[in-house]
Amino acid sequence: MTSSGHTGEERRAWYRLTPADRAALRECGYERTWLPGEILALEGSPPSGMYVILAGWVKITARNYRGDDAPLAARGPGEIVGELSPISELARSATITALDNVRTLVVPRDRLVTLLTTHPHIAQELLRTTGIRLHQSDRLRLDSGGSDFVQRLAAVLLELSVQYSPEWANVGEVNLNVTHDDLAGYARVSRRTLLRGLEELRRLKVVATARHRVTILDADLLRELAAGSYPSDT
Known part of the structure; x- marks a missing residue:
């Protein structure tokens, strides 16, 4: 998985920048706060600028061929988002x-x-x-394509955990601020199929779920499931 060979600071661009680089960006920009549900940038809008997330989490979505808002990624503190459109001078390719x-x-x-x-x-x-994000995107596409859904769901949750918390392997739990609809989009399944998969992961005590949240309880077992190793006592 993507977690190998990357520490948290390596994965989040703001922390990889030098103090002089961060100071230069601060001098050129300004701080702004956003409430839950507010849109920072809209797909198809002009490339007005880029955003450094200093606190909180954002969701990246884009319209699919059915016209639905398909989730692409979640980004948190230390991440830089919306940077490609200002550089390419093309319209926004996703909504933040x-x-x-x-x-x-x-x-x-x-x-x-x-x-x-x-x-x-x-x-x-x-x-x-x-480059890191292209790798993440490729992993999500590959991980959501397996034949065994519990394995596929475990792999997708594993990859999302790396996005949410690059140091996640060293902490007890990881909270993913993700709705069931978003998770079904990541895993490329129906909501009904997703709920069956989550029910099995709850039974195995791998995850706990709440409104707009999935909590990873057992990182080691999640890795085993993602690798196709199912507990023998089940």
Whole structure:
């Protein structure tokens, strides 16, 4: 899985930047707060700027061929989002929505483009972030395509855990702020199929569920299930 070879600081671009780089971004931008459900950037809108998440979580979604908002990723503190459109000068390819109270550093497009020419290390880290996310996206597509759904769901939850908490292997629990509809979208199954899979994972005491939340209780067993190893006593 993606967690190998990456520490938390390596995975989140803001923490990989030098103090001078972070100071330069702060000088070019401004802070703004967002309430749960507020949209930071709308798919198809002009590339106004990029966002550094300082606190809280956002959800990245895009319209699929049916016209539904399909979840792509969740991003938290230390992540930089919405950076590709200002660089490419193309319309937004996804919508960014606050999951809870979110505080961001907003860097307007014109200032960002100028800054990247004078601070090449920022450009390098944004490129590295893009590479990491492409890898995550590839993993989610692969992990959601297996024939055994419990294994597929475990693999998707494992990958989302890495996105939510890069150091997740060293903590007791990981809380994923994700709805059942979003999780069904990640796993590419119906809501009914998802609920059956979650019921089995709850029975195995791998996860606990609540409104808009899935809590990973047993990281080791989740890894085993994702690898296709089912507990023998079940």
